[in-house]
Amino acid sequence: MGKISISDVEPAAIAAAAIQSPPAPADYPRSRLPVSPALSLASFLRMRGPQASSILDAREVRFVTSGRVAIALALKQMGVGPGDTVLVPSYHCASMIEPVIWAGATPLFYRIRPDTTVDLGDIAVKAATCNVKALMATNYYGFHQPLPALRAFCDERGIFLLEDCAHSFLGHHGGRPLGSWGDYAIASSMKFFPVYEGGCLASARHRLDGVALQSAGTGFEAKVLLNSIENGFAYGRLPLLRALMALPMAVKNSLWGVIKSRRHGAAPALAPGSSDGGFGFDPAWLTKRSSLYSRVMLRLVSRRRMGELRRRNYRRLYDALSGLPGCRPLFASLPDGVYPWVFPLLCDEPLALFRQLKEARVPVIRFGEYLWPGVDATVCENSVDLSRRVLQFPCHQELRDDEIAWMIGQVRGAILGATR
Template sequence: MTEPRPKIPIAPVLSRASFGAPSGNAGSAGRRPASVLDAGQVRKVTSGRVAIALALREMGARAGDEVLVPAYHSPSMVPPVLWCGAEPVFYRIAADASVDLADVAARIGPATRAIMVTHYFGFPQDMAAIRALCDAHGLQLLEDCAHAFFGEHGGRPLGSWGDYAIASSMKFFPTYEGGCLVSSRCRLDGVVLHSAGPGFEAKAALAALENSFAYGRLPLLRAALGPLLRLKDLAWRALKSRRTTATSGAAAAPAPDASALAPASSDSGFDFEPRWVDKRSSWFSRAVMRLASTRRIAGLRRRHYLALEQAARALPGCRPLFASLPEGVVPWQCPLVFDDPETVFERLHAAGVPLVRFAQLRWPGVDATTCANSAMLARRVLALPCHQALREDELAWMAAQLRAALQPKAEAA
């Protein structure tokens, strides 16, 4: 008899996992993990891409400037550059996802204003060398901590090496939206944020709750709020029906769009909505970040990562992208490199395993001729979730599916 397939969240959802006493291997005797919030002044915004736009605006990026962007990237990193009027110039990375400093140096020109550097999957780049390169050329450094809300390098929190840093809090906390702009070198007095209004505040809270309920978390709260959520759905459908019904021969009013209440947040998105640049993160998201146990989040993420890494090391045709999990690293996902990624992806996807293929979609024109390693990693790396909301049975099930995808005959026997 086939066991039921669990529905596993690809990102953290609201549950007890993010709150309470520390758990697992948080590193350094379980001390509170360093985070971008420790790196300097902070502004909490609605997404990482909004934070990029604000950072570039504060840097003074404008038409005629160039911003160096890694060829291995989320396409959402590029529209903020264009919004400022600047031009993205893509630099190469090495096969281990480290910055190719020689290529960066070769691409620096008189129009170069800033360099973006990404800590992929939560693993730090060599920030001392990158900072030295920026200082030598008089360039500003934008430290992309979208994958690395927690972590440190060289005894300093990630986010403290750049002139500005950005983070995506929704990747690490069970919230619907959220990002951070941080600076350890510059004041953020010019970044004035406002509430996006009651509709946004309500959607941020309800969406986080409904996402949790959809994955079977917080069943008692779901039962208690069930009637209210059904009433909300009925009210929304009634509103849509009224607005799409033409009256007296007049043209129908446009139907309300729930997505307009909050910004796009897809990692693979190519869009950018300037109206969210001056909006702060919701009260709900900020409250969750304040109340969550960062020691518990870090410990569980490290423990889950190590469990998946151990399962992968025992399998043929598969290896972790990073050789080890250093002290202080709190991973976003568990990236694995496959010899036959398409076959494995098809099998895991068919089984219902949630997967991230970071940079599979890149900015148009950025291909293997731009950076062979970026194209290779985008094709061969499949990342499994290791967030704190995963349950032990879900981790075991994902490990079993990984074994079945790489050893189908042995599993069938």
């Protein structure tokens, strides 16, 4: 029997093959440094000058609990449903594809190039073969796609463009903020702000009157606030507040342990699984508004400071890790208007290096580690290569200079030690 193309598989079959229980992560120790921004007093520092461009500059913005929820709501606004096809990148995480399955549509995976830009020729071929309703384009790691070309492509064919800014909350291209090129755009607040949950749906071209959101309740609001504060405590931030709250937090933890022990059956989650790095998509959060804490932080945190420090930290990692044997930065330069999510490093022997760094408590992650079932080298060799070989290191604004120096030392030591 010949190999079945992803485009030939019915939506129900794809849904059945979805990642219900991804491989359990290895029991590595908690990283010494925060992978994402951790709340500290420095989070509230301001920098003079204009704010960095952002998806928040769009005409219409709705604040939701995660980027995957925003994708689902965008598809709903587009009228995507059974019988429709959505062009999606072959380099992805499961949370980008699950909303397409939820909508009843068929995901059709297109190729990307080694530098993560879309293969426009492959998109054109696939768009001519089926009923494509929408195209999802991802600005990987904060580096923009050829957005003018994608906008023209979609306009010529009457296709909706969904701009995925989960990695690019800040940035601009062609004189416009990232997020303004798509009919709809989504972002993930958790990757850029010191918050426990959050995402947004935005549009510079359409109204979002049909997106009705409501509070997820006082339990949700309290959990988000406390988890954000506790995450700061865990990484040595807010020491005075931690001392003052030691007794109340101990009482809270004891009470919560009693409550959980007395629960019978499955109780509704107080926060979405995305906040803890889960793969699943839960439609129950489609009508829930992001917490008040997260929405306030989006206003209080300086976008200028965030952008400048991310670029500075990225350059520091680039200078320190370029030229090492068996690896190279994924991107050759840091263009103006790019405010990176992380620093991606392309490695020849990624698995051993990943394990060694994890054991050393280095905050290393792997985006796209688990591709959708059926997406292999025959679908896109570059995507498989990137999912296997790219390791990412944080460059966010809440990292301290000594923490970056320690991380660089650990990474350089591991790479150079492997070549001796």
